[in-house]
Amino acid sequence: MEKIREIMTKNVESCSLLDNVFEVAVKMKELNVGAIPIVDQEKLVGMITDRDIVLRCIAEKHPASSKVEEIMSNNLITISADASSREAAKMMAENQIRRLPVVEGDKLVGIVSLGDFAVRELTDDQAKQALTEISEQNYNGVQH
Numbered sequence: 508m509e510k511i512r513e514i515m516t517k518n519v520e521s522c523s524l525l526d527n528v529f530e531v532a533v534k535m536k537e538l539n540v541g542a543i544p545i546v547d548q549e550k551l552v553g554m555i556t557d558r559d560i561v562l563r564c565i566a567e568k569h570p571a572s573s574k575v576e577e578i579m580s581n582n583l584i585t586i587s588a589d590a591s592s593r594e595a596a597k598m599m600a601e602n603q604i605r606r607l608p609v610v611e612g613d614k615l616v617g618i619v620s621l622g623d624f625a626v627r628e629l630t631d632d633q634a635k636q637a638l639t640e641i642s643e644q645n646y647n648g649v650q651h
Contacts, residue, residue, distance in 0.1 A: 511595055512588035514624070515609045515617035521546045522555070528564050528578050529571035531555050542606045544615050545579050551608055551615040553579030585610045588617060595619055 521544040522531050531543050535557060545553035555578055563578045564571070585608045586595050595607055599621070609617035 509592040510588065511586055511590050511592065511609055511619055512617070514592060515588065515619045516623065517617045519544060519615060519618045521615060522575060523547060524552065524574070524576055526575055527571065528555070528560060528569070528573045528575060531575060532557075532560055532571070542618075544608055544618065545575050546615055549615070550613040551583065551585065551610055553581040554583060554606070554608065555579045556606075583608060586619070587611070592624065596624060 520534060520538055520540075522534060524545065524547050526545075534543055535541065541558075542554055542556040544551055545555060553575065555575060559578050559580060563569070564573055569577065584598060584602050584604060586598060588609050588611060599605070599607055606618055606620045608615055609619055
């Protein structure tokens with residue numbers, strides 16, 4: 508069974524608590540990604556998704572200069588690089604998340620996303636089922 512370290516994206520771009528929402532959005536555009544981890548002295552402290560920017564910033568009429576702390580999710584679900592792809596898929600399905608930060612202690616070392624699983628031939632039926640559940644629920648308009 509594959510370990511997360513074998514499929515995760517390494518060298519993940521991040522922002523810091525000193526950045527504002529505009530700077531995060533620009534980085535998302537430049538990198539063509541929908542989520543940016545927020546780190547403070549190498550420690551993962553939050554994540555901001557494009558959805559967070561829409562719902563917590565724009566829809567609530569906060570300026571783009573708002574601090575990332577006001578917008579980011581800080582109740583994070585993470586996984587170890589030594590965990591299996593099966594464990595990651597199960598966590599993603601149970602928590603209805605598309606991206607899972609990979610940490611060693613509190614330090615961000617990578618990120619695994621649904622796309623990372625999609626480009627691999629998963630032989631584990633449970634992992635396939637978990638990913639199917641995420642996709643079906645999101646397809647039906649339920650996003651978290």
